[in-house]
Amino acid sequence: MKIKDIGEQGLLKKLKSFCPHDIIGDDAAVLSIDPQQQLVVTTDVLVDKIHFSQTTTPPDSVGWRAIAANLSDLAAMGASPVGIVIGLSLPGNLPVDWVEQLYQGMSNLLREYNTPIVGGDICRSEVTTVSITALGQVDPDHIIKRSTAQPGDVIITTGYHGMSRGGLELLLNPTVASNLDRDIQNRLIKAHQYPIPRLDLIPHLWEIMDTHTITGMDSSDGLGDAVIQICAMSGVGAQIQLSCLPCVSIISQWFSSEQALNWVLYGGEDFELVLCLAEKTAKKLVEIIGQEAKIIGKIVEEKSVILIDGDQQQALNLTKGFQHFS
Amino acid sequence: MKIKDIGEQGLLKKLKSFCPHDIIGDDAAVLSIDPQQQLVVTTDVLVDKIHFSQTTTPPDSVGWRAIAANLSDLAAMGASPVGIVIGLSLPGNLPVDWVEQLYQGMSNLLREYNTPIVGGDICRSEVTTVSITALGQVDPDHIIKRSTAQPGDVIITTGYHGMSRGGLELLLNPTVASNLDRDIQNRLIKAHQYPIPRLDLIPHLWEIMDTHTITGMDSSDGLGDAVIQICAMSGVGAQIQLSCLPCVSIISQWFSSEQALNWVLYGGEDFELVLCLAEKTAKKLVEIIGQEAKIIGKIVEEKSVILIDGDQQQALNLTKGFQHFS
CATH class of the missing domain: 3.30.1330.10 (PurM-like, N-terminal domain)
Known part of the structure; x- marks a missing residue:
């Protein structure tokens, strides 16, 4: 009908x-x-x-x-x-x-x-x-704002990134997945089709905010985008440790490292939170959230957003993120 | 660009x-x-x-x-x-x-x-x-509701109807307007392109509602639709006096009477208010609003909505109003 x-x-x-x-x-x-x-x-x-x-x-x-x-x-x-x-x-x-x-x-x-x-x-x-x-x-x-991050804050992600983009890839090109475990395929596809917004964390964040500042936004447009936007709004920069992005090692079990990093930073639609707060409080929050959460870097005075891989550095590039009309 | x-x-x-x-x-x-x-x-x-x-x-x-x-x-x-x-x-x-x-x-x-x-x-x-x-x-x-109209209430319109539909006609078929005064054309076109919502009346309605009930809705889907919806929600009926629809005589100066009546009742997008309230209060409100407002009929127990023209009667027909997907 x-x-x-x-x-x-x-x-x-x-x-x-x-x-x-x-x-x-x-x-x-x-x-x-x-x-x-x-x-x-x-x-x-x-x-x-x-x-x-x-x-x-x-x-x-x-x-x-x-x-x-x-x-x-x-x-x-x-x-x-x-x-x-x-x-x-x-x-x-x-x-x-x-x-x-x-x-x-x-x-x-x-x-x-x-x-x-x-x-x-x-x-x-x-x-x-x-x-x-x-x-x-x-x-x-x-109220969590984007504009209150300060040098000294650490940056945490509340969960994996690149999963939704990975799921989309499996749905668009099912043949790439022939060597992938069915459970893993389902997990990636579920991340794409039925993402869970992090409203569950709000009561914990309120409790922290009674005494501390939390800066943040969600990662719907990508983890890289979130860090860059927070830094731009706060007038600061950031250093992200590649080795601390847990999701890269997970995604790269199934796809190339380069593809994994791209999806983690620019894939988008994972609907996690990217939060900046004092290190001690951040560690406690990561413990509460569980193993999917991680401290991935820190806020610095120097206004660029740098990805650090051992002794190599590269600037995050927003134009790799999804843009309408482009 | x-x-x-x-x-x-x-x-x-x-x-x-x-x-x-x-x-x-x-x-x-x-x-x-x-x-x-x-x-x-x-x-x-x-x-x-x-x-x-x-x-x-x-x-x-x-x-x-x-x-x-x-x-x-x-x-x-x-x-x-x-x-x-x-x-x-x-x-x-x-x-x-x-x-x-x-x-x-x-x-x-x-x-x-x-x-x-x-x-x-x-x-x-x-x-x-x-x-x-x-x-x-x-x-x-x-809060003005649609469900509180009672037999004995009179029905008022806060302004002309059919004007927006008339303006649309002029824009779609400019040749029909060749014998129409330019000022009148502009007025109809303005009614279609730049309608004014009746937020100006809200303070007056609040004052009345301190002591009296007002039932109503706007006429964005047509005057006929508004009366029918109010009656359905309130479990009542209505009698509308055709001779009291000021807009019909105005529109029919320029278009046929039948077309005028059709537009007034079913044209829509005039964004006036259709209100039901006790007669005495209604008369005061009409006076405040000015000559464009008018008592057009009354709420009755019998559940149909009837248009009365001298000794002739006809039921209002909602299917003449604009419906999507039809």
């Missing part, structure tokens, strides 16, 4: 179960924000064949990833989610089932955080486009 | 002046909501060739209309605007100038209400799509 067979009202009726507030249509939603907290809002637009494709992302994965990207933006600010608004542009000949699975994927991830879909809009277009706005709230003292 | 010539970062730099918060990119924005008030959120997606076109809407009008639609949704709830988030999908060969004018149009209307653009996302797509989310705030006692 296609969308054009049941029309706008028919589609809204089908999606009603995913939006108990009954406002997937044009109406406005009313939400309560904790009077002690500030509202945080973030938005992401995902376009068919650019951010997702039939080959690499089933519809529930498109929904999951769209939500993950927005919740990750909230986590990056230290905020907890309050509600989600969804704008959809859909071709009339898209199967209704595709849209239901999209919503199912969004709901599956949102359920983990008790976060409702509170509204949206649906209209016709030649290109499937999913536009998500996430609303969150944060105590003003717990 | 095309977007692909300057890339994503170049475009963001060009648009920076419209978003002092410096978060048109992927970041989240932080906003303060009055602790006494609730957050209201609404979203609208506009797609090239469906909601706007080169023939009928210059880029600044696309921006203006997108904002007007969302502010009108806030006004319909009794909310005042706090901030706007913009998601754009744009073809690489779109002129940069088009996007700047789009933002200029949005800014021109937002300036009237001191409402900032607080964030957004921009990405590449084959189809230009503008997705707007508006954030507002409202005192819980001042």
Whole structure:
């Protein structure tokens, strides 16, 4: 059954179960924000064949990833989610089932955080486009900024990088994976299709921020991009130890070292956090998070971002990261 | 100059002046909501060739209309605007100038209400799509609902209807207008390209709501649609007096009576408010608003929505209103 067979009202009726507030249509939603907290809002637009494709992302994965990207933006600010608004542009000949699975994927991830879909809009277009706005709230003292990193801070990553890019590679070129263990393949593909935003860390970060500064952002546009952006906003530089990027050694078990390093630094969409804080506190945080977290370098006064490999150095190159319209 | 010539970062730099918060990119924005008030959120997606076109809407009008639609949704709830988030999908060969004018149009209307653009996302797509989310705030006692209309209430419209549809007709078929006064043409075209949401009425409605109930919604999907939706949500019916629709007599000076009635009831995009309230209070409100406002009928127990023309009656027909995917 296609969308054009049941029309706008028919589609809204089908999606009603995913939006108990009954406002997937044009109406406005009313939400309560904790009077002690500030509202945080973030938005992401995902376009068919650019951010997702039939080959690499089933519809529930498109929904999951769209939500993950927005919740990750909230986590990056230290905020907890309050509600989600969804704008959809859909071709009339898209199967209704595709849209239901999209919503199912969004709901599956949102359920983990008790976060409702509170509204949206649906209209016709030649290109499937999913536009998500996430609303969150944060105590003003717990807002994580990009601009407060200081020389002496160490840089930690909360998890592996390059995994999502590795999974994408397997989905695009299944033959490259013929010698790869099936479990490892599944793990990489899962990292690409069903990434987990790091909202789980927020209570720990709040606790640290009661007494210490944490600077940071998420790594949705790549680990390299995150470090460069933090340094630019804070007016500092960074030294990253290649040997400390745990993910490189992991990815390079399966792919070439050069490819591994490229994906780790520039692959993007791993939705981990990149945080800068005092070394002692950082070590405690890494211990709490577990073995996937690691101190990867330090903030320095000299304003360039350098990757150090033994006695060799190279500057991180943002143009290797994904850029739209390029 | 095309977007692909300057890339994503170049475009963001060009648009920076419209978003002092410096978060048109992927970041989240932080906003303060009055602790006494609730957050209201609404979203609208506009797609090239469906909601706007080169023939009928210059880029600044696309921006203006997108904002007007969302502010009108806030006004319909009794909310005042706090901030706007913009998601754009744009073809690489779109002129940069088009996007700047789009933002200029949005800014021109937002300036009237001191409402900032607080964030957004921009990405590449084959189809230009503008997705707007508006954030507002409202005192819980001042929320206007659709579900509280009661038999005995009268129905008022806050302004003319069918004007936007008339303007669209002039833009699509300039030859139909050859016998029309230039001033009148401009007025109709302005109603289509630069509609004014009725946020100006909100303080008056709040004052009334301190002691009386107001039920209502905006007429963005048509005056007929608004009355039908209010009746459905409130479990009541309505009688509309054709002779009381001031707009019909105005539009029919220039177009046929049948066309005029059709546009008034089903044209849509006039962004006025359709309100139900006790007759005495309604009369005072109409006086405050001025001659464009009018009592057009009343709420009744019998659940159908009837248009009365002398001794003739006909039921309003929602299928004549604009439906997506049909």
